Amino acid sequence: METKEYTQVINMSESLMARINELLSHYPADKKKSALLPVLHAVQDAHDNWLSLELMDKVAEILEITPIEVYEVVTFYSMFNQKPIAKYMFEFCRTACCGLRGGENLMEYTCQKLGVKPGEITPDGMFSVVGVECLGACGYGPMLQLGDNYHENLNKEKIDTLIEDCKQGKVNLY
Numbered sequence: 001m002e003t004k005e006y007t008q009v010i011n012m013s014e015s016l017m018a019r020i021n022e023l024l025s026h027y028p029a030d031k032k033k034s035a036l037l038p039v040l041h042a043v044q045d046a047h048d049n050w051l052s053l054e055l056m057d058k059v060a061e062i063l064e065i066t067p068i069e070v071y072e073v074v075t076f077y078s079m080f081n082q083k084p085i086a087k088y089m090f091e092f093c094r095t096a097c098c099g100l101r102g103g104e105n106l107m108e109y110t111c112q113k114l115g116v117k118p119g120e121i122t123p124d125g126m127f128s129v130v131g132v133e134c135l136g137a138c139g140y141g142p143m144l145q146l147g148d149n150y151h152e153n154l155n156k157e158k159i160d161t162l163i164e165d166c167k168q169g170k171v172n173l174y
Contacts, residue, residue: 006083008052016046032063050081078132086121086128088166091145094131103142147173
């Protein structure tokens with residue numbers, strides 16, 4: 001399998017370091033690792049919503065832990081991205097409840113509509129479609145997450161509207 005190398009400019013700005021230090025202040029000084037999740041979120045948010053190996057190594061250095069401890073967390077959670085992503089990443093729940101209500105078909109429909117395969121980014125950098133594990137909205141499936149927002153009880157018409165709203169800049173991701 002071919003793997004692609006991505007490069008990322010690491011910018012541990014003064015404001016980002018202040019945010020990291022504020023997060024660390026919530027934990028005992030000898031338990032910096034406890035801040036790993038919120039620190040990863042802050043660092044990812046400050047770096048175009050993805051984390052390179054070099055950036056994960058920097059987080060390990062700041063938290064005084066081994067790099068593998070950071071890698072384990074980043075590779076486990078779908079909320080952390082290990083490569084550049086599109087502006088609008090449609091994260092479809094792929095578990096049983098959503099699948100039984102047509103989630104896989106809607107994911108496939110969205111891919112066809114955007115002209116991408118799962119995990120690919122449209123040429124304009126606007127869209128990608130990925131499948132993720134349970135997002136915890138089993139009673140409202142099929143559903144997807146877009147940024148910090150859930151879109152539930154989906155159908156083709158709702159997908160079409162969501163795509164158009166994204167194209168027109170009407171979708172707030174956070």
